[in-house]
Amino acid sequence: MNTMRLTESAVDTDIKITAKDVQVYYGDNHAIKDVSVEIQDKTVTAFIGPSGCGKSTFLRCINRMNDTIDVCRVQGDIKIDGEDIYDKRVDPVQLRAKVGMVFQKPNPFPKSIYDNVAYGPRIHGLAKNKADLDDIVERALRRGAIWNEVKDRLDAPGTGLSGGQQQRLCIARAVATEPEVLLMDEPCSALDPIATAQVEELIDELRKSYSVVIVTHSMQQAARVSQRTAFFHLGNLVEYGETGQIFTNPVDPRTENYITGRIG
Amino acid sequence: MWWPLNGTDNGTLRMSITAILFLAVLALCVLGYSLARNRALAGAGGDRRLLHSLPTYYGTNAAMFTAVPALGVMVIWLLAQPMMIETRVQGMIPASFIDEGSSIGLVMNDVRRVADGLDLAVKSGGLSADDARKLSANSDVRGMLADRGVALGSDVKPEVLAAAQTYRSAAATGRMWMVVVVMGLALIGFAIAVSLSKPDFRARNVVERGILALLMVAASLAILTTLGIVLSMLFESINFFRVHPASDFFFGGSWAPNFRGDSDLSILPLLWGTLYISLIALTVAVPIGLFAAIYLSEYAGPKLRAVAKPLLEILAGIPTIVYGLFALLTVGPALVRVFGRGDEGLLGVEWMSGATAVLTAGLVMGIMLIPFVSSLSDDIINAVPQAMRDGSLGLGATPSETIRQVVLPAALPGIVGAILLAASRAIGETMIVVLGAGAIAKFSANPLEAMTTITTRIVSQLTGDTDFSSPETLVAFALGLTLFVLTLGLNVFALIIVRKYREQYD
Amino acid sequence: MSNPDQTPAVAKTSLLKLDARTRKRNAAETRFKAYGMIAIGMGLLMLVILVFNIVSRGTGAFQQTFVTLEVELVAAKLDKKGNRNLDDIKKVSTFGYAPLLKDAFEAKVAVAGIDTGIKPKQMAAILSKSAAAQMRDFVIANPDMIGETVAFEFLASSRVDGYLKGRVSRDSIANDKKISPEQLDFVDQLVSEGSVTKRFNMSFITGSDASDARPESAGMGVSMIGSLIMMMVVLVLALPIGVAASIYLEEFAPKNWITDIIEVNISNLAAVPSIVFGILGLAVFINYMHLPNSAPLVGGLVLTLMTLPTIIISTRASLKSVPPSIRDAALGVGASKMQSVFHHVLPLAAPGILTGTIIGLAQALGETAPLLLIGMVGFIASNPPDSIAAGLMSPNSAMPAQIYEWAKRADPAFYERAWGGIIILLVFLVSMNTIAVILRRRFERRW
Structure with missing residues (x-):
């Protein structure tokens, strides 16, 4: 599977997200410097790099989660389907419905499994009636590859699930709003190897419907799940290209150093 | 009536004996300190490296041995002696001697005054000690004492004089024995500690164990206080239930104390007033406090937070007497202007006659509780992990949807705990209701009427002339006990909820 | 997984256009935010109203109306024997001085050419009832002045004072027996003539x-001394006991049920209504130990018990904030546990302890309810104590109790005093809290 993916080229070359000259500042700290990148649709794109290199920060720019941090300023253009998401007319609420996000630590709400998944559709008014909502929840849970484990206890609290189940629940919750892009911020860092394998399998499935962007600190994971990889270092986008090429034949010496374990 | 808690000159007389004793023990302490220290050093041939502990520890050890048991016994003696003498003297007064309308307490007051007066007379030289002892009731004791500044309500009866004389002699004997015992203990401790002071004696360990014991005593004072509260109220409550049926207290329908006896003393109307006022207070404080906390923790920028939070907390630091005055003199009259005065009023209605009313007290108490609710809720809302908010915002929820549907439900147990704590505050609050609520005990749903509360009645039954054998006074203790149990229950319940809530996110 | 590809075709919407639903949700957002702002606004408004109310109604108490009057100390009335014997002079009571005031007013009216229809007795009634006593005290202090004419500054009566401050008007005294409109006219004349003035009242x-x-x-003044003595008692008892208890609980206490009981007790005592401490004080200190009623010592003891939990809680927090590495360092060089605590941890925690203590004292200073039960109200705290022992044992009031006392009296003139008393009390509280804040800022240490 691995080797196959390494040689596999992108199925679809539509550009979903275009970022140009993006700068991010946390107060006086220049966290992201001049990042330009084009992310393809129906592709898994991995952001890798050492801790604090800005990969998560950049990810959070794509659905404007950085807006919730007072001291954070973003400059430059980020466009989804050609529309500038930092345009004044864009409501981050609508944007985030389109660009879902899964976080590092599983964060189910202290509600039932059903309510966790139904939360997004409810606030966005996606369901016409209760039966419709039931459908959406079931579809999302199936897509999150967790339906079989929880279908008998949809009323149980989401916080009672195991770590891996919680993260898959969160993924199901994110896909329930029918996003076009799914951002994943180190989704497996809090999970054990078995749960990680399950989530990775799921990511591969999700690629068929969404443009998936995943931040990971594990190079193996990036190699396993992604088609394209971007390497960040000290706030700069050092190298971006086919995953196979980045891992086997990096252009930049910094990328090579990181991949071979000399920096990180 | 023991040193140094007595302001009369008689007290200073006794003070001098106790003070001398105290100073003597202290002197022995100092002596013990230097003796023990030097003896230990001498034992080591002046080389302090050969000592087990630093030289000061040997000294401190001696001082501790000398002072702690002696002074401890002295304090206990001073506390116990008046009680024992009192019981003995009380036994001397025949029951027939106590008049109608008087009580043993009042007679004992006389006895004490006469005894103190005689002591005073002896001290000022107006009377020789012998004469004082032989004084008979025939002579004008009252006049003589009046000259010395001790005013008596009536002439001294022979029984009282006899009791007073016993009182004096018992006190003198007690004092003498106290001196003997305390000095003895001090000397024994001194001797032991000094003789122990040899280089291989582990002085530091002993001293530290002593200090640890003192620390423990200090910590256990909390238990003692609680015990004191519970026991003092319990005993008097039992006395109350002896003279007044418990069924009337707990289930009766009216509160009508009558100092000629035969009172209706039911807690229910008071409880109603208390709960009604607390309810109004919470209706004011909870929405304002909660929304203020939400805004401050979820929306406000750091600048607004830095200004508004401390400003709101000022409201919590204002003494309750200020709120009481505010209720009585500002809010009450303002409400009367709105709801009362007939045609002259703002609404042209005559619903409210006086400034004191349930609404007055409730509103002001609500203001007082705003910062209480807001700072507790603030803590609790902040304890909800940021990941919850991120999860919701990441799904495209607006901040208010996040707060209402994720943060608040997650924080709900904690907020309920905070509200219960606020309710307990409201129930136990005194000054606002004493000044703002009124004194009429009744069951009424009209918030513009004056009503009374448990705390108000405690104050009114225990101030002024009180007779600790009448149910009208004793009922205050039963009310106090109920209040204590009520607030304690609410607090414990609230703390359990809050703790469970915090554990959930730790 | 059944048909993961079967995504319902959602019409692609532009991000640049707000859909109706989002607009509605944003409106709800704005409303919700407004509720929050209104709540904060209400809270702050209450504070402003309260402070404004206190200041506007209380500052009047710091001003008082005085009447300047030249009184001839007629020898024939004050010292009939004429030998300036102090004992004889003392025999003349304040009633003997009252006529002098009438004469003085008569003379004044004649000299200043004031035309008034009221009788000298009514003129004298614009003075405080303390005027005669003030003269008597003066004469006893200066017997040589008998026979001379002395300019006195008397307090005006509370009605006149209220008239000058706007509290009393001609309408409001319609049914008032203590003052008549004619007397107010007379006051007006005296004001324009300059002998009735309003000034700072020390x-x-x-x-x-x-x-x-x-x-x-x-x-x-006297109740301030009472409060001060109580605070001394609280400081002397609560600080060492509180610190000792905290050290034990934080550093030495084993984890067992006794410690648990102590901890539960402390947190519960912190929430016990203050009036319950008053009942405790009454039952234990007064009824059982026979300490005198109304004594600041008893007040101090009660407030100590009340403040202890506060001090213990804050002291434990400051002890806890000293990092364990400090303790380890001390233990590492061979100090005993006790030495590490007393030599290192305690000094480092001292600023925090001090801050907590000051805040606890401020709380105790404003506490009223327990003082009512131990009798610190209901009498006139007239004389300052002459010694520390008397200050501890003789009946006194305390600032909040004095304010309560005034609030309970019938004459509205006392309300102004109560508000003024609150200003003084708040000045104390604000200064104490400011000191605490400064201490905290100054010594705050981040580990």
């Missing part, structure tokens, strides 16, 4: 309480 701050009939001469 004796409100330093003076003692006065009886119901003389609100104009009531002051906070």
